[in-house]
Amino acid sequence: MPVIETEKLSKSFSRNEVVSSISLKVEKGEIFGFLGRNGAGKTTFVNMLTGITLPTSGRMLLLNNNNDIDQIKHRVGVLPDYSTFYDHLSAKDHLKYFCKVSGKPAATSKIEEVLRAVGLIGHEKKKVGKFSFGMKKKLGIAQALIHDPELLFLDEPTSGVDAESAIHIQRLILELQKNGKTIFMTSHNLDEVERICTRIAIMKEGHIHSTGTMKELKKKYQTRSRVQIKLSSHIKKEQKENIKNLLFSYSIEWKDSMLLVDVMAEEEIPTIVHALSKEGIDIFAVHVHEPSLQEIFLRQ
Amino acid sequence: MWAICFRECKDLFKGFKPVLIISILLGMAMVSTRLGAAFPDEIEGVTQKEMYTSGLTLTITLFGILFVFALSHSVVNKEIESKTIRFLVTKTSRNRILLGKFMGTVLFWLIIIGTCFTFITLTSRMFHLTNYIEIMIFLLYSISAAFLLSNTVPKSSQSMFIGLILALAIPGLSLWAYFSERWYIMWLKYVTPYYYTELAFPLQGVPLLFAALFIVLSLYLFKRRDF
Missing domain, CATH: 3.30.70.1150 (ACT-like. Chain A, domain 2)
Structure with missing residues (x-):
């Protein structure tokens, strides 16, 4: 049974249709890569799936829950495309807060485990206002993982981070997949998508242009x-x-x-x-x- | 919801503005308790019991909306501007976010006014429950109005400007409406909380209906929004 299923999902801003009638299925345990040029509608599509933006029309089913995203938010982790934090709070305070907001207990051991996983251990007490862009990105991933979700949406998880951190994040994504999680990610890094994604969709001007494994895409385009x-x-x-x-x-x-x-x-x-x-x-x-x-x- | 509520309440205590407001309210509470102690008899229809709380009531009546708007005009739009709302909206329902923030703001004022009344109670050796409820009804109206403002106006700088104008205009216009017979202004007294403070129970609670209406409207707007 698919973990993500959309049927003719569309979004318009005023008269401008940014996402046009997208139907898509993502199975459990996949790392699904979502590609497209700037302005193709990738982020809007992810935002609809995660409840940040409301669809204009269409239907979506996440974790077998029909349309009511609120019911499954505690089972979904999201790294939004543009992450800003509360500058006066530390990384640890953020994770504690977000964990509680998700309705899960904020155990110190879990917070440390997630900070270690993203490579932020040692910075847990530092105010986020003093964090670099890359560190904020890592904290964004940490907050997506803190409530141990089954399904992860990562919008550009490695953009703006150094090469070493990017490799670290890619390894983490593969590790998460091994642990049974489903990952839906967008990226501009095509090498990264090719290396770690099990299936890929290419979006163009609000439509899904093609979907499949790398092998299928190569065959399709001969x-x-x-x-x-x-x-x-x-x-x-x-x-x-x-x-x-x-x-x-x-x-x-x-x-x-x-x-x-x-x-x-x-x-x-x-x-x-x-x-x-x-x-x-x-x-x-x-x-x-x-x-x-x-x-x-x-x-x- | 409770995590958001406690975070909101805690954040309201930070900075210069809350310190100033708390100082003014506690200062007025102290002045009025001294008045109460100095004039043991009734003066021009004001009982001694009322005198103890008169300073606080007067301050809240004149500046309550201003205080609430100054602290909470950006309660929602600031999170939208900074995009931190995206973290919340992907973790819990929109209703819970807004209600959590609302309850956090109410909790802040319950603590502030509760502290002032504790001080008054200790001095006067009387607990002024009716006055406490009256003030809280007035503040609940103001808080929900601030929430509606923050949901309607997209930028925090704009909501601060509009909030300040409203907070200064509402008491003056309400007073004018209260004494006026002119149709174009007299209706205003029915939609602001001042008129109802003069009425007996249960009409004193009418501002709570407005507060509920403002919150329902805020929830409606918040649920339809793209972040």
Whole structure:
């Protein structure tokens, strides 16, 4: 049963439709990546799912609870896109307060556990007004986790943080998934989405343009993969000519003794390797360079 | 809801404004208790019992709305401006947020007025329950009006400006409405709390109906809002 299910969910501001009739399903235990250019409507969509913004029309079902988000807020953790805190409170005070607001007891051990998980241990008593942007982002993640939710919405969890912290956050997200949590995240970092998300949706001008796993998206857009075949360094000119004739239906390129072939599907690789072997050409290594999410994204 | 209530109440005690207001109210309570002690007999219709609380009642009547608006004009819109509301709205229901804040503000005033009345009680050796209830009815009206203002006006700087004008205008206009026979002003006395303080129970409680109406309107606006 899906953890998130929307049906024709839309949002308009005045006459401007920012999110148009989005129907989407996210299963339990997924890390669902939500991509799109600035202004595509990602944040508005997340805000509708989390109760920050009210939908203009459509239906949504979170954790099998029909439309009444209030009933399941204690089971959902949210990192909003723009996080500001109460400057006069410390990180610990924030977590204590938010835990109580969620209706859960604010145990010191839990607060410390969450602060440690996000890498803020040692800063728990510092006033948030003195925090850097990255530290505030970490606190934002901590407050989303403090009540031990089943479903997490993370809007740009690594934007504005240093590379080391970003890796730390990505590991944390994977850890949360291992513990059975479902994560719905938006990101501008395509490498990150490609690396950690189990499924991806690409949003364009208020619509979902495509959804699927990386493999499905590559197949859908028939993106070519580049196969790098390492041949003997003593390969002769005539042999190169033979190979060119043999693989006449492919686009090929030479880089010294490295043969570069563009293929549409992985299934074509054994055929190429077999054809080369049949000609008596020694193959030392085969490496497949798959197109990145960035390449797919840029083609949208 | 209680977490928001206690946070709101605690935050109201911070800063210069509450210190000033508490000092004025306690100062007036002290002055009036001295008056009560100095004039043991009734003076021009004011009983000795009333004299003990007269200073506090007069201060609240004249400046109560101003005090409440000064502290609570931004109770909602400031959180929306700073976007901290997003953390609350993703954790609990909108009704609980608003009611928590309302109860926190009421609790603050219950403590302040309660402290003043404790002081008066200790001095006069009488507990002035009726006066305490009257003042709290007046303040409940003012608090709910401040909530409605903070929900209607999006920016805290604007709500402060409008709040100040209203807080200064309402007592004066109500007084004019109270004594006037002119149709365009006399209706005002029925929608502000001053007129009802002169009436007997249960009409004295009419401002509570207005307070309930303001809160229901605030809840309605708050629930329909995008943050």
